[in-house]
Every structure is written in C-alpha cells, then in structure tokens.
C-alpha cells in the first residue's frame with residue numbers, strides 16, 4: 212500500500228475581497244514512491260529583490276507571483292527564486308501537454324539575459340508579522356491575503372503566493388485559494404512551503420502540482436454545475452489523477468495529473484457553467500496576437516487612457532499586442548479641467564469608455580479638451596451686455612468661463628441717451644450675438660450717443 216487519500220475539510224468562508232468565495236485546500240496524506248521526472252530547470256534572472264510589482268506589464272491579465280516570509284523568517288529568496296521559476300516552468304510545460312492552445316499568463320519582466328519564466332516578475336515580501344502569527348493553519352490564508360492586499364490589489368491580477376513559514380504546521384494542507392471569478396482580480400492562491408509531506412520546492416513535483424491546483428481554483432475552479440464536483444468542496448471527486456481532486460500523495464510529479472479527466476467538469480467542457488479554459492488569465496496560443504495602438508491628443512492636466520486589464524497606460528504605453536479575439540475596454544481619464552471631446556479611430560462618441568474586440572489590429576484615439584473656455588466682453592460707450600440664460604449682466608468689461616460647447620446668446624442694452632451701434636470681435640452686426648464656446652471668444656459692444 213502506498214498510502215491513502217482523505218477528503219479535505221474545506222469550509223465556507225468570506226474573504227475581504229468582496230467576493231463570495233470559499234477556501235479550497237489541496238490536502239496530502241501518506242506518501243508514495245513515484246519520483247519527479249518532469250522538472251524544467253529554470254534560472255531566475257531577475258535583479259535584486261523587489262517588494263513591489265515591477266512595471267511595465269505585458270498586455271492583459273496577469274498572474275503575479277510573490278515569495279513571502281514572516282518578519283522573523285530566514286531569507287532564502289536567492290535559492291527560492293530559481294526553485295519557483297523551475298516549478299512554474301514545469302507547470303507551464305504540463306499545461307501545454309494538456310492543452311496546446313492555452314498557457315497561464317504569468318506576469319513577467321524583461322530582465323536581460325533570459326526568456327520564459329526566468330523572467331518572472333517575482334516579488335519578495337517580508338510580512339509584517341512574525342512566524343508565530345501565521346503558524347496556525349486556521350486563519351492563515353485570510354491573514355496572508357489581508358497583509359498582501361494593500362500592495363497587490365490590481366483588478367487585473369491573480370496573486371500566487373509562496374509562503375515560507377508553515378514548517379511546523381501539522382494540518383497536511385499544502386495550499387489554499389479563494390475560488391473566485393475567472394476574469395476578475397484581485398484574488399489570492401497560496402502554497403505553504405515546509406508542510407511535512409507537501410513536497411520540496413523546485414523539483415516540479417508536488418509543489419508544482421499544488422501551484423497548478425490552486426491557480427485553477429483562483430481562475431474559476433470547479434464550479435457548481437460540474438457533474439463530478441465533490442459534495443463538500445470545489446473539487447472533482449471522480450478520479451484521483453484529476454488535478455482538482457482534493458488530495459494527493461505528496462510526492463508525485465505533476466506529469467501524473469490530468470487537467471479535467473474527461474473534460475466534463477471545469478476545463479473545455481460543453482456545459483453552461485463556468486469554464487476555466489475561457490479565463491482571460493490564460494493566454495491563447497491558437498490565434499495570432501493583434502496590436503492595439505492608442506493615441507491621445509495631449510496629456511494636459513494628467514489626462515490619460517488605460518485599459519481595463521493591464522496593458523495600455525497611455526501616454527507611457529500606447530501600443531501593445533493582445534490575444535486575438537480578446538475584448539479590451541479602454542477608459543479615457545481626463546485630467547484636471549479636461550474632458551473627452553471625442554474618440555477617434557475604431558472608437559466613437561464622447562463617453563469615457565470604448566470596448567474593442569481584438570480580432571484584427573485596432574487603432575483608437577481620444578481628443579481631450581478643456582471643460583470650459585474663457586469669454587471676454589468689452590463695452591464701448593453707455594450700455595450693458597446681458598445673457599438671460601446665464602443671468603449674466605456686464606456694465607463695463609467682464610471676463611468669465613463658459614462650459615465647453617455651450618452656445619450662449621448675448622444681448623446689447625443701451626443706456627438712456629445711447630444707441631447700440633453694433634458688435635465687434637467674434638460677433639458682427641446688431642442682432643443678438645450667439646457664440647458656441649468651442650474656443651476662447653472676445654466680443655465688444657459699441658454704443659454711441661443719440
């Protein structure tokens with residue numbers, strides 16, 4: 212006998228993320244003899260340890276990876292970075308084997324000298340509390356998520372946290388994640404390093420399996436409606452080799468696992484429930500990427516354009532490639548005293564957002580303009596200039612600001628003994644002067660003695 216399996220004690224829970232979620236655990240029990248053979252050795256070529264998410268990001272949603280240690284924990288980052296890169300490269304290779312058309316969208320950074328997950332944008336976080344604070348399995352996940360949320364709270368990101376500090380934990384639980392919406396961050400998945408029986412980081416074995424398992428939870432999981440969903444948790448209970456089976460032996464290679472046995476529960480199924488394969492946290496490899504180019508007329512007052520998922524952050528990043536077919540929503544953010552005059556290119560209208568489908572190269576732009584324009588009224592002789600709509604009455608020279616694109620009518624009213632001789636400047640003739648404030652205007656009312 213090589214061991215036994217046991218169902219986990221998953222439990223309903225609410226996180227602080229505003230999502231109805233529950234924590235799902237990958238639990239191990241016992242041990243088996245199959246060695247790991249699948250590891251994809253990877254050297255991390257990042258420079259230094261960054262506690263923050265490095266920018267810029269590649270396009271689209273991102274899985275950002277964090278290595279976290281308690282305040283008093285040993286700093287093993289230099290070694291752990293290579294081990295994490297190796298495990299995740301192994302996960303990536305396994306995912307390609309299971310589905311050649313998709314890959315996980317890990318957040319990378321263009322470190323010189325390597326490619327692939329050697330370029331993982333890996334953060335190193337020293338947590339605010341000592342190891343004892345996180346020691347108990349109960350409540351640990353919530354503590355980690357709340358400690359990390361202030362620095363890692365992007366709507367476009369899922370966060371995979373390697374927690375180094377669970378070594379005395381006898382729970383047998385190797386990782387946890389919030390089961391959350393497939394396309395919306397932030398949400399967290401955690402791997403507890405050092406739990407006896409949960410494998411050793413860097414071998415592409417059980418820690419890699421756990422990473423893949425928790426990431427699937429984080430990008431949709433095994434939803435209600437899946438025919439083989441376990442009665443008491445967001446796992447599959449039909450086959451022990453399924454990645455989303457609730458428990459394993461603790462030392463198997465990820466090679467021995469299958470991404471949704473029968474493709475009928477959570478990945479590539481034909482049912483109407485959530486399908487992890489559709490998650491925007493997966494990059495499509497079966498359709499070409501398409502460039503999106505965004506232009507803005509100016510960045511006066513801090514005006515900019517951003518995409519809903521990380522990518523476009525114009526004026527800094529205005530051209531980027533997106534997955535073919537992905538839907539991108541651009542948001543125009545006018546700066547102080549600025550507004551959207553109009554969208555150009557593939558977008559139109561004057562609203563703040565524009566949605567595009569990246570089934571071909573796309574160009575879009577925004578013309579920003581002032582919220583208001585100055586108007587100057589000069590008076591020669593005896594009389595006043597009024598605007599009934601604005602309650603405006605000017606007896607000498609006046610200046611004011613007028614809402615952009617508003618059309619304003621001015622009337623000239625001579626004083627007793629004076630007659631209106633006509634407009635000068637931006638108005639002509641003797642009739643009421645109507646001006647549209649799409650630019651600065653100056654008008655002069657000339658009165659002559661009778």
Ligand SMILES: [Zn+2]
Pocket residue numbers: 235236237424425428445446457
């Ligand atoms: Zn699980």
